Amino acid sequence: MTIKQFWIDPYLSRHLTCVASVADSDVTLRSTIFFAFSGGQESDQGTIAGYPVLRAQAEGTAIVHTLPEGHGLAAGQTVEVEIDWTRRYRLMRLHFAAELVLELFYRALPGVGKIGAHIAQDKARIDFAWPESISPRLAGIASAANAIVQADLVITSAFEDMANERRYWQIDGFARVPCGGTHVRRTGEVGAIRLKRNNIGRGKERVEILVDS
Secondary structure, eight states: OOEEHHHHOTTOOEEEEEEEEEETTEEEESEEOOOOSBTTBOOOOEEETTEEOOEEEEETTEEEEEOOTTOOOOTTOEEEEEEOHHHHHHHHHHHHHHHHHHHHHHHHSTTOEEEEEEEOSSOEEEEEEOSSOOHHHHHHHHHHHHHHHHTTOBOEEEEEETTTTEEEEEETTTEEEEOOSOOOSBGGGTOOEEEEEEEEETTEEEEEEEEOO
């Protein structure tokens, strides 16, 4: 099992750890700050011992980091891990903006189904199964989301089931939602949220979510 330091402190951009195993280009660490693609949130980018991480992938409870061939790392070696903090912080903000918008859509449109999501550095998106345009709902959803952002509320992220690595986020008085992503500590960090509708096919609606730089 890899200790997920990004859950313990998602604000870390550097981390000292040791190599747990090496299999050619694939390296596991005792602990890592690299978030591996999950729940639509893109993986972090960065380096291990100065070598670029080409891919970070979750395999069971481990995270496998793929490095360039000939990296020379060995099990037991102490290494420094560094991630692109600017990218991580954008992903954290957009991830929570998407979570907030999704929860508000569930409340505004009973029966709506999420069929996809993606959180990148420039924007996030959520795809819904819904028979008509959601454009008339966007202004109200954006207003409700921005009211929560402006209230600068505390966001709690914790384990619901530590053994199975199931986590949640919670805003007291608003919602408690299962989620294993990385989150900011307060809603005010998200910044102003803007929403845009994109029709991706019959019976499918896409909402694009943007935040200020």
